[in-house]
Amino acid sequence: MADTVLSINHLQKNFGKFAALKDITFDVHPGEVFGFIGPNGAGKSTTIRTLLGILRASGGSATIFGKDVWKDSVSIHERLAYVPGDVYLWPNLTGGEIIDLFLKLNHQTHTAHTDELIKQFEFDPTKKARTYSKGNRQKVALIAAFSTDADLYIFDEPTSGLDPLNEEIFQKNVVALKENGKSILLSSHILSEVERMCDRIGIIREGRIIETGTLTEMRHLTRTMITVQTRQLLPDLSITPGVHGFKTFENAKNKASFTVDSDKMDQLMQTLAKLEIVSLQSTPPTLEDLFLRYYQKDEEGEHDDQK
Incomplete structure (x- = not known):
């Protein structure tokens, strides 16, 4: 307008x-x-x-x-x-x-x-x-x-x-x-x-x-929460671009939770699909996620890069 x-x-x-x-x-x-x-x-x-x-x-x-x-x-x-x-x-x-x-x-x-x-x-x-x-x-x-x-x-x-x-x-x-x-x-x-x-x-x-x-x-600046379980061995995804806070479940084989940058989601899904997904739960990002991203100072200093 x-x-x-x-x-x-x-x-x-x-x-x-x-x-x-x-x-x-x-x-x-x-x-x-x-x-x-x-x-x-x-x-x-x-x-x-x-x-x-x-x-x-x-x-x-x-x-x-x-x-x-x-x-x-x-x-x-x-x-x-x-x-x-x-x-x-x-x-x-x-x-x-x-x-x-x-x-x-x-x-x-x-x-x-x-x-x-x-x-x-x-x-x-x-x-x-x-x-x-x-x-x-x-x-x-x-x-x-x-x-x-x-x-x-x-x-x-x-x-x-x-x-x-x-x-x-x-x-x-x-x-x-x-x-x-x-x-x-x-x-x-x-x-x-x-x-x-x-x-x-x-x-x-x-x-x-x-x-x-x-x-x-x-929302491209926010992260989606992912919980996934695969048939094949689930590698350490923490080195994958856009993945943060990768944690595996002790009581469930090949199951992990993590967050992923929204602009890296497609690349991640291609990786997971090759591992035969058994279950996958995603929680979409909210305005609160974006808001906190700017206001919470983390060790990476990400909010400073995005001003």
Whole structure:
């Protein structure tokens, strides 16, 4: 897609001598869910606060709808919806009153869709906000956001405090937004959440984007777990290119487990086929495997080679 809804180029943000953002570059396209992942403290929220015009960048550029996020923040906010990871509410207003206030501030109105969302999230809008748990405070912001007809939705750890059932409801509503051509930037450290919904992923580490792409494109960097048993003598495969952690089973003849780089799978299978496979179990790589590959330092220093 040629057009971009959100574009960040070499964004930097310093707090005194501390560089919170060192080099952030990625785009979000129309109708796309972009997953922005990394552990707490990696710079996700700082990036989002800069996009919202709350913080001023120290270097680089960022635009939303082709407008500068700092200079044109007011006009940009008219076309976006935002949910932070920790929602603070007016304690003496009810949840329903706050939802309606959020909608009014965004020039929107309470509709039948709003009522449907309240029902989906099993939310009681009649109670005062001071009585709400963290999860219920999140529901207020999520219901207001999903009720808003925006062009870009920014979610920063939005399911924090929600139970698994409500996480599922959140995911279904994000998919519905995508089907309606909306763009979503989802910041999360819940890998299964990102893996299920996102078209593309950006991994942030210590204030830098270290990889972007689709999960399919990234899986060449991950490893598949293999457990295999053969009829013929199973040689030591640890010297085979792409094979790691080769271990044999003491109680089973010619049986072993190991991981293999996805781009070496074809070569490995040709080797195993010659040994007459009795059984083979493979566990496909997940986003978590990719994520840990970047964050876990090993003796080989592989993550340094892949930046």
